[in-house]
Amino acid sequence: MKKSDFHYDLPAELIAQAPLPERSASRLLVVPPGEAGFDDRHVRDLPGLLREGDLLVFNDTRVIPARLFGHKAGSGGRVEILIERLQPGNEARAQVGASKPLKPGGRIELDAGGEAEVLGRDGEFYHLRFHVDDALESWLLRAGRMPLPPYIRREPGVDDDERYQTVFARRVGAVAAPTAGLHFDDALLQALRERGVQSGHVTLHVGAGTFQPVRVDDIAQHRMHSEWLNVGAGLVEQVRRTRAAGGRVIAVGTTVVRALESALVDGELQPFAGETRIFIFPGYRIRSVDALLTNFHLPESTLLMLVSAFAGKSRIFAAYEHAVRERYRFFSYGDAMLLWPGEGA
Known part of the structure; x- marks a missing residue:
């Protein structure tokens, strides 16, 4: 088919x-x-x-409130992160939207505070380590945004x-x-x-x-x-x-x-x-x-x-x-x- x-x-x-x-x-x-x-x-x-x-x-x-925004440390280019899966040690597998691919060792300064370190990449997913002030799951509940599907043409609100x-x-x-x-x-x-x-x-x-x-x-x-x-x-x-x-x-x-x-x-x-x-x-x-x-x-x-x-x-x-x-x-x-x-x- x-x-x-x-x-x-x-x-x-x-x-x-x-x-x-x-x-x-x-x-x-x-x-x-x-x-x-x-x-x-x-x-x-x-x-x-x-x-x-x-x-x-x-x-x-x-x-999970899995959508985050930030910018590349140094260049300032805007970055969007969609976490795919939480992993031990405040790490996560994620999709990252940026103007250019991110390299291992690169850092993303997060709008909500803290930063994400790029550990590597496997296909379309990046391996990130988050340096934030709490366990990642708990921190996302405060700082993340609800990942509404792309066909919903509006920003998520409190009701979502x-x-x-x-x-x-x-x-x-x-x-x-x-x-x-x-x-x-x-x-x-x-x-x-x-x-x-x-x-x-x-x-x-x-x-x-x-x-x-x-x-x-x-x-x-x-x-x-x-x-x-x-x-x-x-x-x-x-x-x-x-x-x-x-x-x-x-x-x-x-x-x-x-x-x-x-x-x-x-x-x-x-x-x-x-x-x-x-x-x-x-x-x-x-x-x-x-x-x-x-x-x-x-x-x-x-x-x-x-x-x-x-x-x-x-x-x-x-x-x-x-x-x-x-x-x-x-x-x-x-x-x-x-x-x-x-x-x-």
Whole structure:
């Protein structure tokens, strides 16, 4: 398959630039299997769409305020830093935007105070050591800025500090939110519990690579960035009990699918903590989940390829055409879809 096979036209005004006042007020496009018609609902309707005994699996990663600004010591050239991953010793792997590549030993004087020392470079990522007045994670909570996606054409505000996190975020390490989870608030979670729907959590720290375009025409040649995940023994047991009782496993977001698929061993879910580069596109059979709640994804993106693998490419593109026609809101702060597997997907 070619990258161009996953292109679609999207009016710019449908790209959501800010969240709705109420998380669960987002629209929900229900895409049943086969040729059944689409159903225009809202996320708050989810309890009525699920059954007692179903299991929702969330990603509990928490977004780091990972964007920093500064200037090169000496030349004064402006620099933008997007931290990809925290490392021991106040070090980090990061993408750095500057007029010229930085050399080992170079220093970046940070607008928020302190400096970052360039230790080396591996491909598009720099290895930096931060000389700041606290542990790096704690310092970023005060000094960093929320790394909103590049298609949000505004500076992050105070509201984004809360709204670009899920209400169940607890494990710090992501540089992008697992956006399907942004639709859930405490009232919706309570309604789901009252319905008898269970919940469980995995962790996958979403990396900066989630925004990187596919640069090869033959998608089979694309290589994903590595991301860290944890699928715990408790979640594995929840999935087994759910399936044994006839319940369904519903992933909240593509990151949950990637985590669970990475933890499969001979078709069976097993506890796993470590790195994944899994790339899911049509031809890959997703076995770990029975349904997927997800946002609308960018044209030609790996996430659009993943949902096409799950529900079928023609079915997904028909749903996207419907969503554009009905003026759904797209991408991170946009609306959602509830997908069931397509025939042969």
